Amino acid sequence: MKLFTTALLFAAAPMALGSAVPQLERKMTYDGYKVFRISTHHNPAAIKSKIAKFAAIPFNLDNNEHLDVAIPPEEVAAFEKLGLETSVMHQDLGKDVAEEGNFATYESTVGTQAVPSLTWFNSYHAYADHRTFFNDLQASFPSNSEIFEIGNSFQGRPIFGIHIWGSGGKGSKPAIYFHGTVHAREWISAKVVEYITYQLLTQYSTDTAIKAIRDKYDFYILPFVNPDGFVYTQTNERLWRKNRQTRSGASCVGTDINRNWPYKWEVTGGASTSPCSETYKGQAAGDTPENKALVAFTQKLKASKGIKLYIDWHSYGQYILLPYGYNCAARASNHATQSSLASGLATRIRQSYGTSFTTGPSCSTLYQTTGSAPDYLTDVGGATFAWTIELRPAGSSGGGFVLPPAQILPSGIEQWEGMKYLLANV
Template sequence: MKVLLLLGFVAVALAEVTRFDGEKVYRLRPKTDEHVAIIKELAGNIEVDFWSPEGAEQVVVSSEVDMHVDAAHTDIVSTLLQQSEMEHEVLVEDLQAYVEDQLDNQETKAYNYMKYNSWDKIEAWISSMASSNPSLISTQVIGTTFEGRAMTVMKIGKQSSSTKPAIFLDCGIHAREWISPAFCQWFVKEAVETYGSDAQMTSLLDQMDVIVLPVFNIDGYAYTWSNNRMWRKTRSRRSGSSCIGADPNRNFDAGWCTTGASSNPCSDTYCGSKPEFEVEVKAVGEYIRRNLFTIKAFLTVHFYFQVVVFPYFYFFQVGAPHREVVQVGEGAAGGLGSLFGPRYTRGPGGTTIFPAAGGFDDWAFDLGGKYFYTFEVGDTGRFGFLLPGSQIKPPWGGAMVAVKYISAHVVGNLF
């Protein structure tokens, strides 16, 4: 009986929803090596959640650091920042209030593209969209997550008796970046609704297929709805460690576990015990290898910068083979800037954002994918990962402009 009671208490503890009362998000601007050392020392002594960059190893002089600190340590951090005379501001005074504001009225009975949707709703939506649009959409299960959820891709395009070239579009590799899966859903909706009326979309889907992975990190995404809104990694477990999950965008075999990644299983940027150790990463990797001949471009959506970037993230050289990639990326970013005012930043990931090894983008590019672009959409950090549902449509529109621009170039350069 005591054992059963203990197991019951453990189950309750595991089901508890994480709250963030009194927790703050600071924006720091380190100007000296001493400032950088202070940030890294903080991260080593207390539990710090880096929003941008994604880990202490990526903090450098003159970078902008968005750092989430729990309530127990906010006074210490504030005092230390003042004493060091490091330039800083408080972006979020009470993180729990932001979480509640974002979740407010998100769940509705009907599927709603103007709100964030839970995984259960997205899964049902995938099935519904395919059954309602059989001439444009087919689905395929490419693997199973650690917790047993089906990883389904949606192939969108005019049916053809022969294999068509394709673009691979993935969203939601980091669990807490909710706007990313929201964009994939919006893209599928727009593709279906505008096919036959929008010349650019019609041309794209007549000549190519767009293979959409609506949520890459499904287990992590589901966990952000049920337990911890700030969860980033997968939900895998391994013997010898109480820490859960790895960063799927550090688990590909591209400079694996070197710059911008951590070998600490408790870190949000944990690279995993070996490349493609995470079952989700393995499933995507095997699917891409099987279909590499037909996949001509890769597009991946993240949150929350305003940038269009391309390989490489794990080293800084941009050689001659990148010239066309650079030009297309600049065109996509320029279009975004003309639409939304401030010009989107563009360039190689390692220098434009921060260095990060083991990414899907660099891996696919090394494998032979000619075009790979990462869109970081959203605001500039005012709400961070907690962008209210009322503000999600503008980033969608921006990403759609960029996707159409790049897709048009790919269609025009298939041979």
Template sequence: MRLLWSLALLLVLASAATLKDSPKARYDGYAVYRLSVKNKLQLAVVEQLSQLSSKYNIWKDYDEHSQQVHIMVAPAELQHFQALVSLHAISSEQIIENVQDLIDAEQVTPAADSAPFGWTRYYELAEIEAWLDSVLAAYPTVTEEFVVGQSYEGRTIRGIKISHKAGNPGIFIESNIHAREWITSASATWFINELLTSQEPAVRSLADSYDWHIVPVFNVDGFAYSHAKNRMWRKTRQPHATNECIGVDANRNFDSHWLENNGASSNPCSETFAGDVPGSEPEAKALTEYLQKIANEFSVYISFHSYGQYLLSPYGHTKEEFPDNYDDLLQIGEAFATAIEALPYGTAYRYGSTADVLYVATGTSVDWVYNELNKKVAFTIEYRDQGRYGFLLPPVQILPNCQELMAGMLALIGKTQELGYL
């Protein structure tokens, strides 16, 4: 019996070592296509493809306005994929020829690696946390750390509060809930830095007039995995009890219209898997508990995402009805989009409810905050771009994206204040 137990232990340890030392996923020859979907049969075909997660990966779900889907195709499936879209008369256009080329372009040069923390490259979790420590040490009178909770793998979900005076209305920002959306944590750290260092009068007023609660990397396990093992990883890292697929879409795991109206998936292998129950993920559970605890300390909630260039408000669960204050949310959205488009880049953002402008998405953090905590200004920002680079936004675009964020935030908070929500 002891021998059998020892053999079993060795097998477990060997399996763990293999997982730890498994090679980093590569995407040589993987291509991304823009599909134009004109009817329900075509949409059903695309949805079937999306279930084959090892061969196809949906980058942008179908929405009725554009009638488009962005899908990454494995090279071994390319011939079958082209035959299938041809058979069903689905128009397709290749928008990324080789995903690995874009991943390679993100890699850090020796010069950039030796430079101080900045916004010309993407950083790993440990580097972001070290920078956060330096910020907390440099600005002890106006910053303090807060802890949302622990991840499945035991990492601490950390945030920073910036407060220049007592009694300020609060704004909560959650970033990088989807692991592969690296531009979100890059933008969050830049925004923190601007709130502390900018001498621009409008930015100083933004910093001084509100308490800012910011979580730069929420999905810490997935984010670490996206750097170490798989650049395209989206979900959390908790194994499923009865399925070999790992992780949950944390932004479908909140207890607000959870798994309704096809706004998420019950398939553990899907990129939008909602979990077996709401709050199954320790990360989502920790955030709901933390937000409930500080509910009186903030009035506005914003979630950073990519990509597509949208400002999305509730509701996500239905496009048949809208929030009571939807007209106000549209005014805020218009201010945000107008301010960004006025910049020299001319970047266009669409705004409106998630379900109406983009697609039905249920169990999201923004909808949970809006519906359950009664915070009537809650938005998802979907950053650059519209598909040319998708989740692999080149480092050279980090600063332009951040500049657009600041212009948009100044307008968003200004209009929110004007409408009486702050």
């Protein structure tokens, strides 16, 4: 089945990453799809022109050095005859999606007085199990943590988080503010956020460095900013990115929550005005229910003790991205400090498994984004530091959005080691 009309796919705004036809309530399979990384040699337009005749599912069409695309089985032979410089990310995307979807059963620890096991990080899990895991983890540390909700998604799911504090008492210190899974298909972001949460809670009483960090800051961690989209990736379409908001007069579904923040939303070039684009910015700044809830919560933190550090966790590419996204020449007032911290973070991450992260301002390092969270948090939310971290993988062998379960724990470990450095130095 042809999922994408190529004319629409490649005519979309520079950030077009996916669906360009109306999104129906269907179960999408990827059996036989082969995913290629195509070297562009800094001329992606020429490559897009060559592959325009194929019903390609784009993984990432924003990189000046390479394009990542899935080719349907009936077109693989013709694609390979083009003789492009490629490497294979997935030999059979459907097979890898099926392997990733073998969720382990989670047994609740409520009533056992036991902390959830680290075996949680051996597998991906259903959304309902994530909710139970967070409830169980919080129940193990009731005196210095709580589950909270900031509002509801378009389909009515609570946007929940966990608040963790130290010896100063609840809400007494500046905020460390983490988001995960704003883009639905980026499953590893939720797992990494969960691993960091797990370590912050379980190591407080035994690790003096973690105690010092917890006693200095309040942590507000929201693992699923886009719960509707995440659930949809588990039931219907693994590579879905946006929320599930419908709009009058539009046949396509969904808005990119990370192009909907009410700051520099009106700037052109960093998002799409087409409802069928994967980077659709919405009809007005901040008009998604998810973003309205996030903005209100952000302003609440700002008005309280302020926000020291904000990180929006994504995948993939292995980047530590600093402000700004809306303008490639713009720099934060404390840019030198941010650059130094980002370099130190990358060094600490690399020490665990040798994983290399590229650092730099978001627009000039990767691509332009408008209406994005870090820009809002920096200039409106008052955060001292507001970053995006793009997690594993970087190379073609890593799997892109469909990261093998065996890489969950290493991803969490290396980020946690990096966070220990960062949180001790911000």
